[in-house]
Amino acid sequence: METTLYGKIANQIIGQIRAGIFKPGEKLPSVRSLSRKRSVSISTILTAYGILEDQGLVEVRPKSGYYVRRVPVHEHRPPAISQRTSVPRKVATPQRVMEVMRDSSSPQFISFAAALPGTDFPVIHQLKRIFARVIRSAPFLGIGYDSPKGSEPLRRQVARRALDAGILCSPEEIITTAGCQSAIGLCLRALTSAGDIIAVETPCYYGLLQQIEAYGLKAIEIPSDAERGMSIDALRLAFEQWPIKVVLSIPSYSNPLGALMPSQHKQQLVSLIEQYDVPMIEDDIYGELGYQDRRPPAVKSFDRHGRVLLCSSTSKTLEPQLGVGWVIPGRYQEQIEYQKFINSVSISRLPQLAVAEMLDHGGYDRHLRLARESYRQRRDRLIDLVGQYFPGETRISRPQGGFVAWIQLPRGASALQLYLDAREEGILISPGELFSANSGKYQSSIRLTYSDAWTASRIEAVKTLGELVARQL
Ligand SMILES: Cc1ncc(COP(=O)(O)O)c(C=O)c1O
Known part of the structure; x- marks a missing residue:
């Protein structure tokens, strides 16, 4: 059990981050205000924040303060993709491609499937x-x-x-x-x-x-x-x-x-x-x-x-x-x-x-500047949400452009099952098998599009996806 004062304070803040009281990207209380509130010295708070920083849970932004890191629960790791090259063969794309495309054009779904640009730009x-x-x-x-x-x-x-x-x-x-x-x-x-x-x-x-x-x-x-x-x-x-x-x-x-x-x-x-x-x-x-x-x-x-x-x-x-x-x-x-x-x-x-x-x-250039910055922020939010709601072993790519990300689900989870379960809930995703020349590959990966603004219902949908994956494990 932690006995030092700074260790106790660090543990309390860790608990608050894990409980979602401080959200990814959110600013933590300033060193000065926390020291006043807890009646401890500034150096005690600085040491406590230093522990959080060492653990990769918070980051310092110069002249601004301490912020909860974007992926606090499990460190961001890109998806691993098999580096084996197969022999040339005829391509057999799954019928499901057309099913996903048909569904994507229906307003009844919350869609992360089709790679369409954001619809909220002037x-x-x-x-x-x-x-x-x-x-x-x-x-x-x-x-x-x-x-x-x-x-x-x-x-x-x-x-x-x-x-x-x-x-x-x-x-x-x-x-x-x-x-x-x-x-x-x-x-x-x-x-x-x-x-x-x-x-x-x-x-x-x-x-x-x-x-x-x-x-x-x-x-x-x-x-x-x-x-x-x-x-x-x-x-x-x-x-x-x-x-x-x-x-x-x-x-x-x-x-x-x-x-x-x-x-x-x-x-x-x-x-x-x-x-x-x-x-x-x-x-x-x-x-x-x-x-x-x-x-x-x-x-x-x-x-x-x-x-x-x-x-x-x-x-x-x-x-x-x-x-x-x-x-x-x-x-x-x-x-x-x-x-x-x-x-x-x-x-x-x-x-x-x-x-x-x-x-x-x-x-056009003004539009591109706005779109690129929006997509960057929307990517960060997706990574946060996946970190928050998907099981700990999930991996996600961190695109430097565009608006699609690749997610590798934990071992044992089926992307196709997730696609079917999500569809029942009115949520569309693209299962990994769509992206291979034969359907044997990427059975535990999915693609999510993040071009649209993060509305409450889209955030809730990511949470539902995470719960559906967890249910499979
Ligand atoms: C990589 C890539 N190439 C081509 C296309 C199709 O482009 P267009 O709509 O201009 O035919 C898409 C659409 O999703 C795409 O993602």
Whole structure:
């Protein structure tokens, strides 16, 4: 039993933190006020707070005071992902993907499933105003098809913003598409034939796996780290063993891990694809949603020979309803333009012009600043809530951008059972099996989207999820 005065005070505060009287992120009483209240010396309180700090329960913020650390119950540990690479095989995505997607569009659920941007930003009103203006002033009806490359004002804006990712290209080198998924589809169709092997990170956004499946391709799943993304060493080994036709990856704030591939790895990735003379499709849809000041360089920024095809869209930064995306296809320009033409001839001009206007002087940067800061805070809150309500062995990724996190449940818990139980309670999550090329993997992991504001009902839903997991153990 603790006999020193500072030890007793430290234990009392620990009890209060565990009981939730002081919440994660909350400021503890100042040293001076606590010393007055307890009638003890300032150095006794400082020693007590020092014990809490040593135990990782509180942190000092200079000139501000002592705060309860964000994950006080169990230290934050990223999910562990098996580092074994499997052999290439046909992809069989679970039927459940479509079930989850169907449910996600129903307002009857509290959804953490679909990766949609937050709905509480003023940008939606700005977009409405821009649409109204463009309808009045720009020619779009009665002008026939848009050009096969897409609307020039949009391509000009995309080229301008690509500079931030370290990519120097002209509007002529960009092709607009009906979203990022569509851009990736065009690339896969242009670059592969049925039976080809695609190297893809694992776990991976199911939309990419579904495309690989639909085109009759084989996937070799390259292990990913929750912080640094696709393993370059594992990719190198895969190249040595298999005739890989294309590499497909989400290097900046991947879905579902939220991992950011370090710039050095991006550079090594380019060296590898050059060595093996293989194209790479870079899904950069979350690239502008980082929480740091500077946007990370794209893999394409290291590409001197045009082998990287960068695909993106405004579905995550602005709004999926816009249906506006693009590809910067490097040396594969003609093939992609041809694929776009045979698939859709062209895409609608109106949303392209509206997005161009938004990027040009519609307050896009202001919106991004707000969205990125909000997502960072919402991520912290999710980590707090999972720390508070999920069983102690739970692990969660700590994305540096985007708005999806990967959670590894304690040993013995089934993600599928949690999905089914949660659905009964009106809560939607994405079970881990959706993110693998075959459903045997990630049976105790889930993905949660944290883009929406933390309302009381969403907080309660996380609590319910934690209770449902605990019930399984
Ligand atoms: C990594 C990734 N790529 C592509 C898409 C689809 O993008 P779009 O809506 O622009 O087709 C998504 C949507 O969730 C995604 O997460």
